[in-house]
Amino acid sequence: MRDDEFIRGPVPMTKREIRLVSVDRLELARARLLIDVGAGTGSVGIEAACRYPRLRVMALERNPDALALIRDNCARFSLDRVEIVAGEAPLPLAVNADAVFIGGSGGNLSAIIRWAGELLLPGGRLVINLILQENLSEALGALRQAPFVRADCIQMQVAGLTGLGSGHFFKPNNPAFIISCLKENTHDRAL
Template sequence: MRDEEFIRGPVPMTKREVRLVALERLELTQASLFIDVGAGTGSVAIEAAYRYPHLRVAALERNPDALALIRQNCQRFDLTRVEIIAGEAPLPMTERADALFIGGSGGNLAEIIHWAGSLLLPGGRLVINLILLENLNQALQCLALGGFSEVDCIQMQIATLTGLGSGHYFKPNNPAFIISCRKENTNDSAL
């Protein structure tokens, strides 16, 4: 899905190239339930639902403007399988997930990572997108202490060819950090 296909507004959106890497690292092929935390425009949740018809998808968002955009984008792509949850993570959930994506944390990153650890099934995938170095450091520290394995992190810097006068240049997007990891196989069963 191209970024231009999404209805935008004043809400952050995970850009296409970063979104594709995040979705690949979530390993959704065999997943049953995927949760997108801080869903923004819904681009990650919507593309996951579009690519994996068997997948149940929940988009969690606290911003009323973003919630409206998620609804509009679900309608635009004719996706009725995305459950839109208005609220702020961490919040009680009745079901454990196979994969969880953190695209926004609202300043509660450590709490959300801890919550993700209790919400994910053993072996479940967690992917976190960040742009701030401070959040990257905090996330890596939380993951080291929080029962996650296979922690990997990459930085992506994407630039797109853009016209300028009679010529062209590569217009850069903000660099993004993508952390991916797996919930360790433990014997915990509580949410």
């Protein structure tokens, strides 16, 4: 899905290339429920729901403007499998998820990582997108204290060709860190 297909407004959005890698790392082919934390415009959850027709998405967001954008984007893509939850994570949810995506944390990153560990089924996937190095350090430290294994982190820098006068240059987007890992299960302990 192209970025310009989404209704944007003043809310941050995970850009296409970062979104594609993030959704890929969630490994959703057999998943039933994805929780999208700090959903913003809903781009990650909506991309995942469009790609995987059996997937249900819970989009958590605290910003009223973002909540309206998620509703508008779900309507634009005719998605009724995205449940929008107004609130700030961590919050009580009576579900078990196959995957959790953290795109925004509102300053509660370590608590959200622990909470994701409680919500995920054994072997479930956690993917975290970050742009601040301080948040990267915090996330890696929190993952060491939580029930996660096989942590992997990449940094992506994407630049797109843009016109300038009679020429062109590559205009960079913010670099992003993408962390992916699994919730530990008994099989992982044996490795």
